[in-house]
Amino acid sequence: MFAKIIPAVRLPKSLGTYDYAVPERYRGLVRRGSWVIVPWRGRPVDGLVTELSETASVENGRIAELLGFGDSHALEEDLLSLPQKMSDRYLVSPATALKAFLPRTPKTKLLTDITEANPPEQTVRTKSNLAERLLIRYRRPDEKIAEAIRLTKSTVDSGRGAVVITPHSAEVAELVRALTFPDGPPVMEIHGGMTGPRLRINWKRLLSEPVAIVVGTRLAALAPIRSPGLFLILESDSPDLRQYDQNPRYDSREIALWRADESGAGLAYLSHAPRLEEYALAAEGRLSRLATPTSDPKTVLVNVTGNPRGHDHPLSPAIMNRTEESLRQGKKVLVYHNRLGTAGALICNGCRLVFRCGRCDIALGVGSSGLRCPRCATTTALPSACPKCGDTNLHNVGLGTKSLETALQREFPESKITAYDSDLSDEERSRAIDESDVLVGTRLILHDLAELPSRADWGCVAVTDLDGLLSFPGFRVTEDAWRTVRILKDIAASSEAPLMMQTLDPDGTKIRLLSSNERDFVATELEARRGSAYPPFGTLLTVTVRSQSQDETERQAKELVAALKEAIVPGHGTVAGPLRHRRPFRDGMWRSVIVIKTGTDIPPSVRQALTELPESHIVDRNPETIG
Template identity: 25%
Template structure:
């Protein structure tokens, strides 16, 4: 008898299973873990299938031993689907996903004891009860919940009322995993994250695999362990970018994989976040979305009307007054200005014209002496005068946290002002009366048990509107709701400064209408979920060589129905291009990638 085996090792996408002779004393079936000889060493592998005999004339090696693990059919077929969908070899996907048995030592799991808990104000008890009833009545649901604390409370209440279920909880970061674990300690959860050693992950995986019920909390790597007996999957902060692995192979989106998994094993699937993504509107119908009814008030400051009376164009008189009141109350002020990844905007000082895109009306960003639209990718030269009033008093609005600190020190000379970015520890600046922070504040703060604040002010809430990203509106909504959730959790007043007050009024009053317009824009511009987009890149110093091979590749892609390709562009050390296909023809496109050489880096699920 012959076993076809997937070696658990990084292998080129064109390599599949290898044949091994099964010794008489060993019995194996599909899904068994085995040890095999491979290129002068010994590896673990997973049996793909067992057959009667090899192809004629081929001398093959024998299996060495059989392991103690067997993947069920639902699990192994999921890995095989994943490999095809990600344009990777199944061996590489197994290598990324499965922790391997330790060579020596104890494989038993010793749980640790958490010390935290999660409590909500009594006034929100009815809201929580309503959420739990909704979850119990649905197999698929999106829950719009303002912060991680309330997401964790919802999760804890569900698990407490459904003690016989086997639950997988996926969070975006190790910090969030530890915080959620701490609050669920009464359930004896198992934590599974990428910062653990292989041996630690193996012990935890086997321990959870043996349980008939229980909870596993993990980062995206935990989503790659497809337990066939899972009853429910929760994805917390489901819109967070960390749910996708974009920087190394295999490039995968946890949310997309879990959607497929829950359909294969018939589990429940619940996404929890401050606002839905456009993909969520596709996956979860109107009847499958619920909103946490208790929200936090927000004050919107129109910078257009206040700019002439203010001492700085990005610090209004209204905000200056509110900061002063907060300091008098001896409460801390948090000013948020996320300078990373943003571009300056062109602004007419005479008439406040903001240079919208002539194609789709989105605000345009200044970069390399050009105006660029983040949505439709249109661009045009930087003008010398305003098309509205013909004035020439044009300025590029944009300020960093250091510049804002200088402004605040001048406005409030008696207050201590400090800045926080990713290279500064929050503990070293936590006593400042005014703290100027980037998005790194969210990365460093305690996500559930937070310290009280007096005021959270978004200094320039329009920043995300001008990033070079077709998700700019979606990201603006998410950032707004994320910081509003922090304000709710810390008891802080929430103030938003903007040149687009109507947009933020819509976010407050009718965000569904705004997302619906974005949905229609995605349809018009052929963006996900209406078309599936793929990015193909290659590292090569010779630009001309890349141009030739990419031209040939795009020519071959053009033979696939509905495929469209964008013009290749230079990136650091190489070149890339995007192509898209209608969903019903995606399988044909993915099949094309199966035998493509590995020097092509393929991300099969991108939002261009």
């Protein structure tokens, strides 16, 4: 007997399964889905059996025998089918896909003395007794936890297991406590922060449990739960639900959808502001949109054209008056200002030189301890003179959170003003929410206030630069800006506070769209995506070229662009680049990005060209950001 096996190793995209001989002593024990150990280039590696046959596709004399088992239980069909699905979707080999989630078995843990295999479970593939597919928008973190408890409890009470996925490993322990029910099934953690041995132990435990609850990060979407009844994704709009900086760049939201379809399990996406991809699924009838919170706060667009306070004070009189009133009432004020440090840039008054990052070629931000690149985090000392003309007259441009903190402290000397950004430790951020009267925060504050329990009573929530939310590149910029506004609305609504957003163009179409209701925004933006053939109505692929040398990276990227343009049939796709990566130097490697835009189904010539790429190149499908 012979078995076709996917080895859990990184292989070129064009390679698939390999034939191995099944020793006579393992006849009847090996079956489709078996987790086995096979020899690979002189060492044992884990693998997955996809097919059994009495004949081999190569000469018998060249076929090695499998060595043993990683576990006596076989993987369920919804997990067994994933390596090939991930290969097709993310343009990697099935072996590379399998290596992304199958734990490694040490030599000392190899199972060779199995005498009786567990019989294949005849899982009934029926829909869960839950609503089949749910898209749920919540406003407060307690609503998120309550909904997770309700859905999970209903699932396990029906005799099936649940997989609960959060984008943040720091929240796993809290979810485990919340989902541990009296006399309920075991709750197991699966996340990338676990050691290899612990991950393997939890995998084997899950394979042996008829019903279990899995809680973890994106890796939990690939957990071997035996009778799945629910896949629940929390904060489903988070980019951290995607794998980063290595192949395969899988998306746990897509993995959960595939497994729910295959197993007949329920599926729920929970978020403050769902992505347009989920809204598109709802429009197709594949998700049911539940009623969303309707108590939106009063939203005011503040025209700051000709602000009488001047360019060095970014808050308008209207917001300053509201801040003063809120503080007088004993309430807190949140100012969303997405610019770190003291200033956004440093400029020479003599020759107008802008101090830039030598790697990223963008303006260096000004902090208390020096200049800092907002992309690659490279720091340098504050210069005393211009390196080009020698002028010592240097000045800051664009207030950062630290400067705004200082300006507000002058205005309200009796109040505690805190710049809430990544310069603060976790403990300092926690204290700041409780002790500060005014918080000046970057994007970091959105998660901490919207997703974690907060005791703050807001009197006002303000945005200093609504126009700036639309200034970033990429087809998702309007969606990302709307999501930011949506979360700020929820924070304001939690205390019945107004949301005041400063803009230079209050009558602009895009600005009005950001402050519109959910239904109007989704309909307008989906139509725009459809007209431009961007995801979910088209496919955007990025190829990241990496090398330790900047010159070599640029050379390879240019050669690849030329090769792709020649290989792709006209009309099958367009190629752009090479483009500068948003973090061109990271972890000792230089990066350059190539973008390919094509139809929803990738044409054969595009797929073939990408299949022939070196394994070191990272391919991302419909990325959250370019690069």
